[in-house]
Amino acid sequence: MQSSAELPGAVLVVVTWNSADVLPGLLDSLEAGMSGLRWRLVVADNDSADATSDVVRTKAPDALLVQTGRNAGYAAAINAALDAVGPLDKDTDAVLVCNPDIRMRAGCGAALVRGLEMPGTGITAPLLFDGTGRMIRTLRREPNPLRLLGEMALGAHRSGRFAALGEQVADPQAYKGPTRADWVAGSLMALSRECVEACGPWDESFFLYSEETEYALRARARGLATRLAPDAVAVHLEGEATVSPKLWTLLTVNRVRLYRRTHSAPAVAAFWGALLLREASRALLGRASSRAAVRALVSPARLRAKPGP
Known part of the structure; x- marks a missing residue:
């Protein structure tokens, strides 16, 4: 022992x-x-x-x-x-x-x-x-x-x-x-x-x-x-990311920010487009958090803004 x-x-x-x-x-x-x-x-x-x-x-x-x-x-x-x-x-x-x-x-x-x-x-x-x-x-x-x-x-x-x-x-x-x-x-x-x-x-x-x-x-x-x-x-016990529009938006935008760190502009554009398409398809099915994420993804100001609560 x-x-x-x-x-x-x-x-x-x-x-x-x-x-x-x-x-x-x-x-x-x-x-x-x-x-x-x-x-x-x-x-x-x-x-x-x-x-x-x-x-x-x-x-x-x-x-x-x-x-x-x-x-x-x-x-x-x-x-x-x-x-x-x-x-x-x-x-x-x-x-x-x-x-x-x-x-x-x-x-x-x-x-x-x-x-x-x-x-x-x-x-x-x-x-x-x-x-x-x-x-x-x-x-x-x-x-x-x-x-x-x-x-x-x-x-x-x-x-x-x-x-x-x-x-x-x-x-x-x-x-x-x-x-x-x-x-x-x-x-x-x-x-x-x-x-x-x-x-x-x-x-x-x-x-x-x-x-x-x-x-x-x-x-x-x-x-x-x-x-x-x-x-x-x-x-x-898990948190609210899948149900809170605010948290899901933060999660989604941060994915773009991270990808942008190590990839070329064309690759980032492809990633952004795929993410936008995915969230838009979910928004069409009535998911409120995805509607909020779509609004953030098409806002250049949101993508450039300093992350925060």
Whole structure:
């Protein structure tokens, strides 16, 4: 049996914003969820107007509570937490980044850190389930125009069976092993110390959405892969992105902004056109969030504007 000094070390960063209702469930899950690790908790709070800070002080009095002083976004909050921690020492093997509506199952954190031991791996993600017990397909391929059109024609689940036609990895077998992906949904992920040091700060120009995509693609460019750690299991109660026009618009516009970073103008035009066509087809079916996204995509001012809430 390992002594506590021999256990892997980790920093768990939780980003909060008006999270008083969901945060207690996460904190209650951590004793079992982070078992098998030496760990410390850092909560980066984006100027919550509710009792989030009180929840942290009451339920996790040993946690480091970092106040950003504003609704700074997900990436900025992660950076604030890591700045407060300072340089990672040799006893810190990983940084875990987590949403407050995550519920870790026993040993989840340790399994994520073990997954980082696979050579060339910089990021691991757990097997995620929603609140009803349905598995969430979190593995993703790099976005491109053909995959957008494939999703429009076939739907995300059907197109995801084909690597050329879908961004979402839909094959059930992919979720049974340490499958490599271009990126993963970022509600819970582990970053190796090497990855944190090689990639540097998260890109704060993405207020919300696409920041985890950008980070994983940046890690890949440095030779560090993103993989599923299937022995790590968690529940994600999930947010409003699929139903809120405001959040869906932000997600959609940020996809264009990210694609524009590394592609030529003709390629960006093709990506924008495919995304516009996909959202327009959904808008015609009555989806209000897609109508809002279409309005943003045809507005040059919205595409140029600094991302924000």
